[in-house]
Amino acid sequence: MALQELAKDLELVAVEYDQGGQKAVLTFLDADQGFIRDVNFNKQSYDNDASKFVDDPEKAEKVEKWCQDYFELTFDKLSEAIGQKKDIYVYDGFNSLFEVAQVDKFPKEWVGQIFTTTVDSVEDTGQRISIKYTIEDKLLETKLQYSDYVESLKQWFVNPQKKEKQFAKFEERYGIPFEEKDKLVGKDVMVEVKLAFKKYPYGEIKKPNWK
Incomplete structure (x- = not known):
C-alpha cells in the first residue's frame, strides 16, 4: 500500500450509489493526466464467512463523519458536492481523500x-x-x-x-x-x-x- 502521488485539485464529476445505497463511488477527474480517480465511501464491511457485504454501524458512523468533514453533507446528499475540487491521495489499488497510515517493513x-x-x-x-x-x-x-x-x-x-x-x-x-x-x-x-x-x-x- 504505497503512496504513488498526491493529485491536487481534482474536480468531483459524478457520484453513484451501490450495494443498496450503502456504498458511494465518488469519481474525480484528473484532467492533466486524462484519468478518472474513484474514491469509495462504503458503510458496509465484507464478511468473508458469508462472502458478502454486511451492515457495520461503526463503519457507517465513520463514513458519515467523512461526508461532513470533507463536503459538509450527509451521505445521501453527496451528489450535491459535484463540482467541488479535492486533493486525492493515490495508493496502490485505491484512492483516498486523506493520507492513510502506511505500515513499514522491518529493517x-x-x-x-x-x-x-x-x-x-x-x-x-x-x-x-x-x-x-x-x-x-x-x-x-x-x-x-x-x-x-x-x-x-x-x-x-x-x-x-x-x-x-x-x-x-x-x-x-x-x-x-x-x-x-x-x-x-x-x-x-x-x-x-x-x-x-x-x-x-x-x-x-x-x-x-x-x-
Whole structure:
C-alpha cells in the first residue's frame, strides 16, 4: 500500500450509489493526466464467512463523519458536492481523500533485536489479525494471518481452520478473547525481530507477563 502521488485539485464529476445505497463511488477527474480517480465511501464491511457485504454501524458512523468533514453533507446528499475540487491521495489499488497510515517493513539489520513498544491498534482486517505499534518512528505490524494467497487466481482466501487457530492463539497469548481486543491498546509489549524463510524480517510479540 504505497503512496504513488498526491493529485491536487481534482474536480468531483459524478457520484453513484451501490450495494443498496450503502456504498458511494465518488469519481474525480484528473484532467492533466486524462484519468478518472474513484474514491469509495462504503458503510458496509465484507464478511468473508458469508462472502458478502454486511451492515457495520461503526463503519457507517465513520463514513458519515467523512461526508461532513470533507463536503459538509450527509451521505445521501453527496451528489450535491459535484463540482467541488479535492486533493486525492493515490495508493496502490485505491484512492483516498486523506493520507492513510502506511505500515513499514522491518529493517533487516534489526533481526535478532528485541524492542519494547506500546500497542497502537488491534483489528481484524478480514484476512488477518493485525497488531500495530511504533518503533523508532516506524509504524509496524505483527500479523496473525488466517488467509492463503492463491497464485493462480491472484487473490486471498480465508482458511476457516487457520482462522479458528489464530483467534485461539490471540486469546491464549494475551489472556483476552478477541472481542475485548481494545484492552490491548496502550499496553507495553516486547517485540523480537526474526527472519522468515531466511529473507523476510518480521516482528514477534513475546507473550506478555501481565497480572
